[in-house]
Amino acid sequence: MTAQPLERPHRIPDALGRVLLLGYPNSGKTTLFNRLCGLRAKTANFPGTTTAIRVGRLQPGRDGAPAAPIEIVDLPGLYDLKLALPEVQVVHQALSGWGGVAPAGAVLVVDATHLRRQLRLAAELQTKGLPFVLAINMIDLARRKGLSYDLERLEQELRVPVVPISARKGEGVAALVSRIADLQRGKIPVPEANPAAACDPEAWADQLTLNCLGGPTALGSASDGFLDRLDRTFTHPFVGFVIFLAVMGALFWTIFALASVPMSLIEATFAYVGKGLEQILPIGAVRDLLVGGLIGGLAGTVVFLPQIALLFFLISLLEDTGYLARAAFVMDRLLYRFGLPGNAFVPLLSSHACAIPGIFATRLIPDPSDRLTTILVAPFMSCSARLPVYVLLTGFLFPNSPLKAGLAFAGCYFFGAAAALGAAKLLRKQLLPGRSRPMILELPSYKWPDLRVAAGVALEECWSFLRTVGTTILALSFLIWWLSAFPRSAPGPEVVELRQRAAQLAAADANQAALLELEANVLERRLQQESSYAGRLGRMVEPVFAPLGLDWKLSIGVLTSFAAREVFVATLAVLVGAPEEEAELGVLERIHQAQRSDGTPLLTPASASALLVFFVLAMQCVSTLATVFRETGSLRWPMLQLVGMTGLAWSAGFATYRILVAMGWS
Amino acid sequence: MTYEARERLALLTELSEGELGRLEERTVGALESELLSALGLREGSEFRVCRAGDPWIVEVRSARIGMARRIAERLAVRRLSSPPP
Numbered sequence: 230m231t232a233q234p235l236e237r238p239h240r241i242p243d244a245l246g247r248v249l250l251l252g253y254p255n256s257g258k259t260t261l262f263n264r265l266c267g268l269r270a271k272t273a274n275f276p277g278t279t280t281a282i283r284v285g286r287l288q289p290g291r292d293g294a295p296a297a298p299i300e301i302v303d304l305p306g307l308y309d310l311k312l313a314l315p316e317v318q319v320v321h322q323a324l325s326g327w328g329g330v331a332p333a334g335a336v337l338v339v340d341a342t343h344l345r346r347q348l349r350l351a352a353e354l355q356t357k358g359l360p361f362v363l364a365i366n367m368i369d370l371a372r373r374k375g376l377s378y379d380l381e382r383l384e385q386e387l388r389v390p391v392v393p394i395s396a397r398k399g400e401g402v403a404a405l406v407s408r409i410a411d412l413q414r415g416k417i418p419v420p421e422a423n424p425a426a427a428c429d430p431e432a433w434a435d436q437l438t439l440n441c442l443g444g445p446t447a448l449g450s451a452s453d454g455f456l457d458r459l460d461r462t463f464t465h466p467f468v469g470f471v472i473f474l475a476v477m478g479a480l481f482w483t484i485f486a487l488a489s490v491p492m493s494l495i496e497a498t499f500a501y502v503g504k505g506l507e508q509i510l511p512i513g514a515v516r517d518l519l520v521g522g523l524i525g526g527l528a529g530t531v532v533f534l535p536q537i538a539l540l541f542f543l544i545s546l547l548e549d550t551g552y553l554a555r556a557a558f559v560m561d562r563l564l565y566r567f568g569l570p571g572n573a574f575v576p577l578l579s580s581h582a583c584a585i586p587g588i589f590a591t592r593l594i595p596d597p598s599d600r601l602t603t604i605l606v607a608p609f610m611s612c613s614a615r616l617p618v619y620v621l622l623t624g625f626l627f628p629n630s631p632l633k634a635g636l637a638f639a640g641c642y643f644f645g646a647a648a649a650l651g652a653a654k655l656l657r658k659q660l661l662p663g664r665s666r667p668m669i670l671e672l673p674s675y676k677w678p679d680l681r682v683a684a685g686v687a688l689e690e691c692w693s694f695l696r697t698v699g700t701t702i703l704a705l706s707f708l709i710w711w712l713s714a715f716p717r718s719a720p721g722p723e724v725v726e727l728r729q730r731a732a733q734l735a736a737a738d739a740n741q742a743a744l745l746e747l748e749a750n751v752l753e754r755r756l757q758q759e760s761s762y763a764g765r766l767g768r769m770v771e772p773v774f775a776p777l778g779l780d781w782k783l784s785i786g787v788l789t790s791f792a793a794r795e796v797f798v799a800t801l802a803v804l805v806g807a808p809e810e811e812a813e814l815g816v817l818e819r820i821h822q823a824q825r826s827d828g829t830p831l832l833t834p835a836s837a838s839a840l841l842v843f844f845v846l847a848m849q850c851v852s853t854l855a856t857v858f859r860e861t862g863s864l865r866w867p868m869l870q871l872v873g874m875t876g877l878a879w880s881a882g883f884a885t886y887r888i889l890v891a892m893g894w895s
Numbered sequence: 896m897t898y899e900a901r902e903r904l905a906l907l908t909e910l911s912e913g914e915l916g917r918l919e920e921r922t923v924g925a926l927e928s929e930l931l932s933a934l935g936l937r938e939g940s941e942f943r944v945c946r947a948g949d950p951w952i953v954e955v956r957s958a959r960i961g962m963a964r965r966i967a968e969r970l971a972v973r974r975l976s977s978p979p980p
Contacts, residue, residue: 307933308930308934312929314930342957343956343958346956346957346958431935453943453945456945456959457912457945457946460952461912561963562949595926666926666927667963668962668963668966669963669966670960670961670962671958672960672961
């Protein structure tokens with residue numbers, strides 16, 4: 230997928246001041262950010278998911294906020310300001326004022342149920358000479374656990390305002406907004422550094438907790454037995470792995486099962502609109518452009534929106550439950566054998582949505598060799614841009630068996646993951662020798678996922694996908710249509726002859742005449758495409774892909790998808806066109822039934838399988854290559870990916886085609 | 896001096912589930928050491944073993960920390976309670 234997350238912090242020009250949100254991972258910073266700014270930044274339960282600074286604006290005039298917006302910056306979660314980790318460096322940059330703007334203050338977000346541990350950050354922040362407010366988040370959860378707080382005393386001891394909130398429910402957020410406005414107005418003084426806190430933050434936080442919160446909780450509690458059993462089950466070498474496979478299987482099955490109805494509706498709508506336009510508009514280039522280029526291109530991509538929405542929604546739900554951190558340990562045992570660290574699990578899982586955020590997420594892998602290996606193999610994971618191609622081809626291979634199509638679909642994901650592991654092993658042997666670092670990870674509390682947050686994530690990603698559709702894909706669709714429609718050629722003698730015979734028969738046998746007219750139209754369209762620019766270009770590249778059983782149309786599809794994979798189906802949708810007799814068919818069905826120039830089927834089981842294998846393995850995304858270049862600072866690595874992955878994809882596709890042809894599947 | 900030679904010290908991997916312990920010494924890399932400290936597991940920290948095996952899971956100051964066996968076997972600890980029956 231070509232959509233990119235907000236990577237570089239941008240400034241809000243009319244903002245009155247900047248306020249930073251910082252705190253431990255999973256303290257609820259991003260949920261609070263969403264609550265304050267109305268933006269849907271990704272919230273996750275896996276430590277350190279917020280890998281880039283996000284900037285939003287506090288709505289002017291809200292809950293006592295000033296008339297102009299205040300810039301709110303959501304910083305990556307961190308445990309200690311003294312750690313030499315990339316996310317800590319980001320926080321230091323923000324505290325010292327990037328872009329020449331010093332922050333007006335900060336909001337330190339702490340989890341009310343882990344206050345004793347997280348208060349140590351307050352000790353560190355006191356030494357930074359910055360006014361701040363302590364927001365005690367998840368106060369509702371703490372209440373349910375029977376924890377009580379002497380907030381006045383905490384305020385006196387810390388010498389900063391303390392606001393209890395529940396970012397998820399909105400409780401106390403109005404009071405916090407008012408305090409943020411005070412920060413902007415300079416009404417909150419810089420707290421004095423406490424020598425005891427600076428000397429030993431843990432001991433100071435323990436004592437503070439003892440003074441204000443009725444003392445630290447003893448190790449172990451009644452609920453721990455149940456949590457221990459859950460953790461033991463989810464991280465068990467065998468049971469944990471079976472659960473992981475079941476969860477992932479259920480995820481993909483749900484995507485396939487639930488998306489089919491809205492996909493059919495979208496297809497039907499586009500077919501209806503296309504047919505309506507054909508009836509309204511006069512025959513000519515404008516009608517062809519709108520029906521073939523616009524409707525055809527849009528239908529070929531928007532149809533996959535339900536599956537993309539479901540994928541992001543379900544992954545967000547899983548992240549939120551706390552399960553993924555446990556799954557990371559299950560995968561650590563496997564990944565270690567292939568030279569990858571356990572921390573690579575989340576970047577690789579994220580790459581199933583899009584390799585670009587997956588590559589950004591590798592910044593949390595501290596070891597350079599571990600990180601580089603993960604970056605290099607991440608594009609093997611099947612991203613959502615491959616999803617349209619998988620749906621098209623598995624649907625063709627198993628038209629009457631959703632179960633087999635679903636298994637083939639899941640098989641593509643497993644095949645991609647297996648290729649990533651194999652490539653990692655090879656890289657660690659040949660180019661990046663050494664063992665991966667052992668994994669250490671905080672396991673977040675289990676909780677019910679927030680449906681609103683997951684829906685927000687899905688909406689954000691869908692919107693991002695639609696923006697891509699509205700720009701890149703639509704532009705390419707128009708280009709492909711133009712290439713396939715021009716130069717216009719006069720109907721050939723065979724077409725003219727057919728039409729003459731149809732005209733002669735019109736009075737005697739209307740049905741036969743209509744059939745001849747139809748035949749003439751199909752032949753005319755085929756000849757037009759063959760002599761078009763697209764036809765000529767396709768024929769130029771056809772020899773490269775012919776060994777995989779692809780004709781010029783499929784070759785053009787593969788060629789255009791090097792810009793972005795999702796363009797493949799849109800390209801084919803435009804190339805196979807929507808003639809009058811097939812206008813009511815959905816785009817996928819039209820591609821399935823399309824023919825080559827010689828009248829043989831466009832797709833055969835052998836060529837469709839070869840194409841599927843090619844798409845699983847090939848490096849076809851310019852945005853990903855650019856990201857790898859930026860993250861590694863070298864052209865060597867993206868070039869290695871492009872040549873290595875595409876070479877492997879071609880070879881594997883060729884082998885697949887030859888084997889299936891030998892088995893009589895052509 | 897090796898861990899085995901020290902009286903009453905054990906490796907984390909020798910503790911059973913449910914046992915309480917205190918971290919005495921660690922011989923892990925600098926990065927791992929810093930990360931453990933940030934998560935709250937440093938010399939003198941008391942913990943409870945939630946899961947014995949790969950991964951090892953300990954509870955420290957209300958946080959649960961998971962670690963690969965390769966880390967757990969490099970942490971010298973003192974038992975604070977008898978192994979559960």
